Amino acid sequence: MALLEVHKMSVNFGGIKPVSELDLQIEEGELIGLIGPNGAGKTTVFNLLTGVYTPTEGSITFNGERIDRLKTHQIVKKGITRTFQNIRLFKQMTVIDNVKVAFNNRLKYSPLEGILHLPRYKKEEAWLEEEAMKLLKIFELDKYAYELSMNLPYGKQRKLEIARALAGSPKLLLLDEPAAGMNPNETNELMQTIKLIRDQFNMTILLIEHDMNLVMSICERLVVIDYGMVIARGTPSEIQNNEKVIGAYLGQA
Ligand SMILES: Nc1ncnc2c1ncn2[C@@H]1O[C@H](COP(=O)(O)OP(=O)(O)O)[C@@H](O)[C@H]1O
Ligand SMILES: [Mg+2]
Incomplete structure (x- = not known):
């Protein structure tokens, strides 16, 4: 069985179906691109996988367990973490604290021990x-560890979001347009970092991007x-020449 198995997943918002009968299988260690024009339903897929929305039909099985009725925090504990299309950092917190809070649910000390600064707390x-x-x-962010995250340049904030999503060793990392707003150099560098994370940690990654050349x-x-439905699957070279895909992108305003 694949790490993630999505079977005929749909969501219906008062007659609108941003995602319709979507099938998706991801094996452990794979780096998969989820692409499509703006408004295709990519972010909605992430919202469904992470319990922000509940599918109206279909199933999501992760690591052999159904997760489509679970809440977001329960899904995080099962090992799925994400980043957002629009950066969501704790702006007033330091760079390192942004990562530390994400480790929170792995801590073993009780709040009382924390207050009293008992040995276990100090060790943890x-x-x-x-x-x-x-x-x-x-992510080469260690030298900024004690600066406020809001003072980081934009490209570094995006990297910090990914670092935070990796806290607590997730099994599946969902990245929603991580390169949005970056310049070509920053983007290239980020793509290499994403590949490195996969290789070093044997991480499974689902990467949303609307610029298909980027993920190729x-x-x-x-x-x-496109329109919430899978129109093509395959290797980058297969996709590049797929007429339906070319049509979907050309049809974009
Ligand atoms: N909660 C919602 N209620 C109604 N429509 C929604 C909701 N969430 C997303 N949509 C619609 O679903 C479609 C796909 O959006 P989205 O998943 O953000 O696309 P993408 O990430 O591919 O650009 C859009 O038309 C959007 O307006
Ligand atoms: Mg989106």
Whole structure:
């Protein structure tokens, strides 16, 4: 069984179906691109996978378990984390604290121990700091660890979001247009970092992008959606020459 198995998943908002009978399988360790024109339903797929919306039909099975009726925090605990199309950091918190809070549900000390600064708390704090710093290093953000996240340049804020999503060792990482608003250099660098995360951590990644050229270089498989339905699946070279895909992109305003 694949790590993620989505079977005929639909969502209906008063007659509008942003996602319709979507099938998707992702094997452990795969880096898959979910692409499609603006408004195709890509972000809605993420909202369904993470419990923001509940599918009106179909099923989502993750790691052998049905998760389509679970709440977001329960799904996070099962090992699915995400980033957002629009950055959602704690702006008034430091860079490292943004990562540390994401580790929260792995902590073992009780609130009372925390208040009293008992030994277990101190040990866990040191561990937390170390783990957060390791993640920051991967994204070359360690030298900004104690700055407020809102003071980071835009491209680095995007990287911080990914670092935070990796806290707590998720099994599946969902990235929603992580390169949005970046310049071509930053974008290239980010794509290489995403590939590195997959290779180093054997992470499974589903990457949303509307610019298909961007994901061609790093994804081994692409799923293309338009009007909430899968219109093509295949390797980048298969997708590049697919008439339905070309049509969907040309049809965009
Ligand atoms: N809660 C909602 N209620 C009604 N329509 C929605 C809702 N969420 C998304 N949609 C619609 O679903 C369609 C797909 O949106 P979205 O998933 O954001 O597209 P993409 O991420 O591919 O650009 C859009 O037409 C959007 O307006
Ligand atoms: Mg979107």
